Amino acid sequence: MDNESTLSTIYSEDVSLMVVILDINPLFWTSVNSNTNSLTFTKFMDQFLPLLNSVLLLNQLNEIVLIAHGINSCGYIYNSSMENRRGGKRGPAFFAEVSEKLKEFMEADCLHRKGAKSTSTIVPSLLSGSLSLALCYIQRVFRSRPIYPRPRILCLQGSPDGPEQYVAVMNAIFSAQRSSVLIDSCVLGLNSAFLQQASHITGGVYIKPQQLDGLFQCLSMVFATDVQSRSFLQLPKPAGVDFRASCFCHKTTISMGYICSVCLSIFCKRHKKCSTCGSDFNRPNSNSKSSPVQKSKRKLDDR
Amino acid sequence: MFATVGGSGGSAIGQRLSGFENPRSSNSGNKNRQRVQGRGSNGVDDDDDDDDDDKEQDDDGRGEGLDAWERAYADERSWESLQEDESGLLRPIDPQTFHYAQYRRRLLLRSSAEQESSSLRIQKGLIRYLYIVIDLSRAAGEMDYKPSRMAVVAKCTEAFIKEFFDQNPLSHISLVTIKDGISQCLTELGGNPESQIKSLMGKLECSGDSSLQNALELVHGYLSQIPSYGHREVLILYSSLSTCDPNDIMVTIEKCKKAKIRCSVIGLAAEIYICRYLCEETGGSYSIALDQSHLKELLLEHAPPLPAIADYAIGNLIRMGFPQRGVDSLISTRSCGEELKVGMGYTCPRCYARVCELPTECRVCGLTLVSSPHLARSYHHLFPIPTFKESSDPAPTSNLYQKSRRMCFACQQDLVNQGSNNKSFVDVSCPKCKQHFCLDCDIYIHEILHNCPGCESQPHSKNGLNNK
Numbered sequence: 001m002d003n004e005s006t007l008s009t010i011y012s013e014d015v016s017l018m019v020v021i022l023d024i025n026p027l028f029w030t031s032v033n034s035n036t037n038s039l040t041f042t043k044f045m046d047q048f049l050p051l052l053n054s055v056l057l058l059n060q061l062n063e064i065v066l067i068a069h070g071i072n073s074c075g076y077i078y079n080s081s082m083e084n085r086r087g088g089k090r091g092p093a094f095f096a097e098v099s100e101k102l103k104e105f106m107e108a109d110c111l112h113r114k115g116a117k118s119t120s121t122i123v124p125s126l127l128s129g130s131l132s133l134a135l136c137y138i139q140r141v142f143r144s145r146p147i148y149p150r151p152r153i154l155c156l157q158g159s160p161d162g163p164e165q166y167v168a169v170m171n172a173i174f175s176a177q178r179s180s181v182l183i184d185s186c187v188l189g190l191n192s193a194f195l196q197q198a199s200h201i202t203g204g205v206y207i208k209p210q211q212l213d214g215l216f217q218c219l220s221m222v223f224a225t226d227v228q229s230r231s232f233l234q235l236p237k238p239a240g241v242d243f244r245a246s247c248f249c250h251k252t253t254i255s256m257g258y259i260c261s262v263c264l265s266i267f268c269k270r271h272k273k274c275s276t277c278g279s280d281f282n283r284p285n286s287n288s289k290s291s292p293v294q295k296s297k298r299k300l301d302d303r
Numbered sequence: 304m305f306a307t308v309g310g311s312g313g314s315a316i317g318q319r320l321s322g323f324e325n326p327r328s329s330n331s332g333n334k335n336r337q338r339v340q341g342r343g344s345n346g347v348d349d350d351d352d353d354d355d356d357d358k359e360q361d362d363d364g365r366g367e368g369l370d371a372w373e374r375a376y377a378d379e380r381s382w383e384s385l386q387e388d389e390s391g392l393l394r395p396i397d398p399q400t401f402h403y404a405q406y407r408r409r410l411l412l413r414s415s416a417e418q419e420s421s422s423l424r425i426q427k428g429l430i431r432y433l434y435i436v437i438d439l440s441r442a443a444g445e446m447d448y449k450p451s452r453m454a455v456v457a458k459c460t461e462a463f464i465k466e467f468f469d470q471n472p473l474s475h476i477s478l479v480t481i482k483d484g485i486s487q488c489l490t491e492l493g494g495n496p497e498s499q500i501k502s503l504m505g506k507l508e509c510s511g512d513s514s515l516q517n518a519l520e521l522v523h524g525y526l527s528q529i530p531s532y533g534h535r536e537v538l539i540l541y542s543s544l545s546t547c548d549p550n551d552i553m554v555t556i557e558k559c560k561k562a563k564i565r566c567s568v569i570g571l572a573a574e575i576y577i578c579r580y581l582c583e584e585t586g587g588s589y590s591i592a593l594d595q596s597h598l599k600e601l602l603l604e605h606a607p608p609l610p611a612i613a614d615y616a617i618g619n620l621i622r623m624g625f626p627q628r629g630v631d632s633l634i635s636t637r638s639c640g641e642e643l644k645v646g647m648g649y650t651c652p653r654c655y656a657r658v659c660e661l662p663t664e665c666r667v668c669g670l671t672l673v674s675s676p677h678l679a680r681s682y683h684h685l686f687p688i689p690t691f692k693e694s695s696d697p698a699p700t701s702n703l704y705q706k707s708r709r710m711c712f713a714c715q716q717d718l719v720n721q722g723s724n725n726k727s728f729v730d731v732s733c734p735k736c737k738q739h740f741c742l743d744c745d746i747y748i749h750e751i752l753h754n755c756p757g758c759e760s761q762p763h764s765k766n767g768l769n770n771k
Contacts, residue, residue, distance in 0.1 A: 074760035076715055129760035132748075136713035136756055139747050167686055170679035171753045178469070178751060201676060243674035244625040255627070255652040256670075258620040261430055261532035263685055264473075264678045270620055279618030 015061040015149040016226040017141060019134040020052065022068045022077075024106050025125040025159040028189060032158070039188065039212040045102075047216040048156070049095045055224050056080055063149055065137060067130045068102060070109030074129035077101045124162030127155070127194065131172035131183075138181055150227045152182040152204070158189040165194075173198045184223050188212065200241045207236050248276065406746050409604075410690055427608040428534035429681050430621075431474040432492060433467070434522045435460060435538050437503070439482045440513035442543035442572065448595055452542045452571050453509055459599045460503060460540070464496045466606040470684075472677040473662060477525070478503055479518060483511030484547050486518040488525070494662055513541070515577065516548035519555045519566070526564050532619035535564040537587075538605055541578060542571045552577065560584050565609075569601050608684055623671045624652045626661070683753035691731035691745050711741035713748065713756045733757050
């Protein structure tokens, strides 16, 4: 079913559907606040909202969906196609509406947190959740129209990666690749390995702006351009993406390692038993005598 | 608009009237013409004109109807889109409902198989060595599948190979054909889908008898050489109704069983005892395709990795390298291609040979080279998301965006409008996070995304699904 739907993809090339994923992690934004010369959330919104408006102004048919994720929840904030049906707002009214909804969402997200103990380190936000939401929404657009806008996802991420989301984020990246959805990422905090991989695999742009004061210029120059126009532009070249794996036992990055054949866990040295799936690795040594070819192969591997 | 309608109507009637009135008076022609043109704009004549058009359309429709009559019975198998209900009345199948029902069946089958096989952890054969045996005997030229059995098989195989490598990036496929009673290895075990498909498309001719034993012997010879951790599998696409063997096939089947080769057969004609016996003995599955779409469906069922049977492949640690991407501007020769290419290669971390693409085996030292996303692509088999439950109770309307309506958590689609008349339920809910989803999202989430958006939108400490 999915193969057929991706094959019969008819894009109207110059119309874009931009799903913006915004990280509103309160812990990240408050930590930013305490530093002196960096970007506060209010300043950030001043730079960010004009981007949404300018994308909508670039083409009348352009659509924007804004999804926010905090540390406890993910949710849809704004959907321009729905707003247009109700008589869309532009300019100041648009800014006010989006800000108001974001504020509501942030308050709700913080309320959830009350129960949990407050931590000094930044809790990662739920990137995987909002990526999944974005992909589901894009699928719905694919389903509902014969000709649809070219979709792309823009992630504005501040908080660090959550290692426990690794599988989910990778799943989302692969399904985005499958339905040829670009994932652009703009990182406001530390470099994110997840988003580096996401942009590299799906063919999007990954940047970590140096000057956060001029964020709007950066956003509008890079991320406002539609997919088709990108081939004519000199966009920031991707820096090297590190595809080396980190082992499960010591979390060190390795260039050569051992993989459990049953569950594909990565280890940096030989173990007798897989710590993830419990497979026993001692048995094959006795069995391998049965076939000379196997033995030579293993010798080669062990070298 | 008005001018054209009036003009054409007027002229047609003008001709008719003038033909009638001309014998009576020749000099009143102009007057008549004027009157007729005047009348052309009123309702009566327009109706007249429409009737003419309708007649023409009817004629056209009858002409096409003959074609459609033939087409309907020859190709479209229109009776298959009808279903008998409880009272014996025929009723067309709603394609969407049908599609969804198919998907549910597939999902339930898979989840029940998982529950049976695994007590605690799911173990799957993620590293597979699969031989696809394609029967190109005389029977493959039969025209009951359009345009012919082998063309349909080739087309489905192409789709299967793509899907297979998407789901099993670390696995290998090889193609074997049976023709004139002899089996022949078309491609070596490899991980490149394009080259496999290309060589299959170039060899599509059929002749002679088919021989199950020869094929099994050949595959057995190859599969006994692969490393012990790999899952050995054979998938036979069998068109003919007989097998022409040089020796006792039972011995060969016994040999395959000992070598732990899982043999599965998809038949295109009818069930054959020896195929069923082979599949039962070696732990494979045997199925018969009813038509082209069913064949594709059966074939694609073999794409996701099967639950591992403890004895079939021995757990082992495999040494693998994670090469880094070379500098783009460097010009280098690589061992996998003949010509010089500019940059974009990977370097084997052990012997520093250059390779073009991953995953592959280093040509120089034999190290398996992968990148971490290749491994990650397989992880979703190990952490499946729960089957969603069909729900009848109204969804909670605790949504921030619009509080009044029930909608799908994932795509914000209305759950009320979307349901068509004969569906018993319109939405499903995840047993873990209790969020409601529409049926389309359900399919997408389970078949492609492999993430539950609801569970992912909660802090991970609660659900404890992905503890890696």
